[in-house]
Amino acid sequence: MTVKRFITALLAVVLAVPAGYVFGPALPSPAPAPAGWAAWLADPAHLPDPGAAPVATVSAFFAGLPHRRAAELARAYPDVVGNLDGAPIELRYAANRRQSPRWAGRQILALDMRGDGRIAEVLGDLRGATRVTVLVPGVDDTLGNFDTGHGGVLRRSPAWQARRLYERMRADQPDAHVAVVAWLGYDPPEGVRREALREERATAGARALDRFVDGLVTGRPGLAVTVVGHSYGSTVAGIAAPGLTGQVTDIVAIGSPGMGADRAADLNTSARVWAGTAPGDWTRRLPGLRVLGVGHGRLPIDPAFGALPLPCGNVDGHDGYFEPGSVALRAMASIGAGPAGDPR
Structure with missing residues (x-):
């Protein structure tokens, strides 16, 4: 998705429907009782x-x-x-x-086949791990394209991304006890429409993410968790941050349109906050604003946000962060596998 397409989509929504639909309060329908x-x-x-x-x-x-x-x-x-x-x-x-x-x-740790579906897949030995990384994907990801990537682009697949990160960790630190979870435990927006410009989906996802991570660490006080949010998934991670257990040591935002805050300090977390965006990623050119409930706040790559910089210099576009050879992939592997260091 290019910035031109994003702006075009935003203008189309604003011009085609009453402004209250975009800027007014959300009126979500009650969620059905879980199966x-x-x-x-x-x-x-x-x-x-x-x-x-x-x-x-x-x-x-x-x-x-x-x-x-x-x-x-x-x-x-x-x-x-x-x-x-x-x-x-x-x-x-x-x-x-x-x-x-x-x-x-x-190893499927969550599965709901209703609607667009929910799933969480584990790579590695979760029971024996001392460090776990949870990947949170963004717009257009569903159970149906969990393996193939939306639009048939494999590198967008949450399952493929989790495998690449797990393999990088194992290659770099073969003695580390690590696991990676591809967590599609919420309902991401469909395309860059009203829901993607607002935070209702992210807020619901944040509640689910907080509870999921609580489930990982309960009874395991020595377990360290890293949360990696890609695109709208970083908005979920940012909104979840205040409620995440203190065993979350790092939160990483890649290709982020905003984390629901204007400063890393406003996330109210003891975790280190990292942010990186590829040179050609369209999210880099977003205005970084929130107006009447639209937008996700300052871009976390803005120095004024206060995040630690994640290297992304050779990443290709919005979906290339997990490609083999990506400096971002190696940095995320370093953060996730520990011991905690500075991958810069």
């Missing part, structure tokens, strides 16, 4: 409420169950257990294999 929850909550065993129970409560519930009983719940309610932050990792893998044979043989 399987009604039956789960009606179970006479008084199972924890997946939407209300803290992650630590869910974790403690499963810790108190015999293995056989936990396996029975995964078989009876795969769509709940497979997406239940705080449930045991292997149990979630098993539940999601049961949900769909398409994902058999892969």
Whole structure:
């Protein structure tokens, strides 16, 4: 997407519909109850409420169950257990294999096939990892193009990007205990339209991301987490930042249209904040404003934002950050694999 196309799209939206549609308050329709929850909550065993129970409560519930009983719940309610932050990792893998044979043989930590879908795939040994990197993708990513990339462009694929990052980590630090998660756990905007110019989708995604990361670290005080947000995914990461556990050591924004703040300090996080944008990335030329709910604030590559600079000098366009040979890929691998250093 070029800046010209972005500006054209913005003008088209503003001119084609009442200004209130673009600039006015959002009126989201109520989200449908997640699949399987009604039956789960009606179970006479008084199972924890997946939407209300803290992650630590869910974790403690499963810790108190015999293995056989936990396996029975995964078989009876795969769509709940497979997406239940705080449930045991292997149990979630098993539940999601049961949900769909398409994902058999892969480590799927979350899977919802309704609508555009949700998915989280793990590369590496998540249980044995001491450092985990969570990739948050942006506009137009869906369950349907998770492997192929939207528009059929492979390097846009969250699954492909996660593999390239995991391989880079393993090549650079073969003794490091690392895992990478491609986390499409929210509903990104479809194209550069109203939803992409606003932050309602990012806010909903941020809540889900906070809970997901809580599920990763519960009972694992030594686990360090890096969050990498690409494009609109960086907006999700920025809005999530105040609610992310202190075990998140680094937040990385690449190709970012803004993180929902004008300064890194406004993210209210103890994590280091990094930002980098390719020389030819169209987001570099965005105005970096928020007006009446439209826009995502100052670009994080602006020195006034206060982020640490992530090298991106040889990155090709908006989707090239994970290409082999990319200096950004090597830098992200260095940050994610640790021990924490300065990849500049």
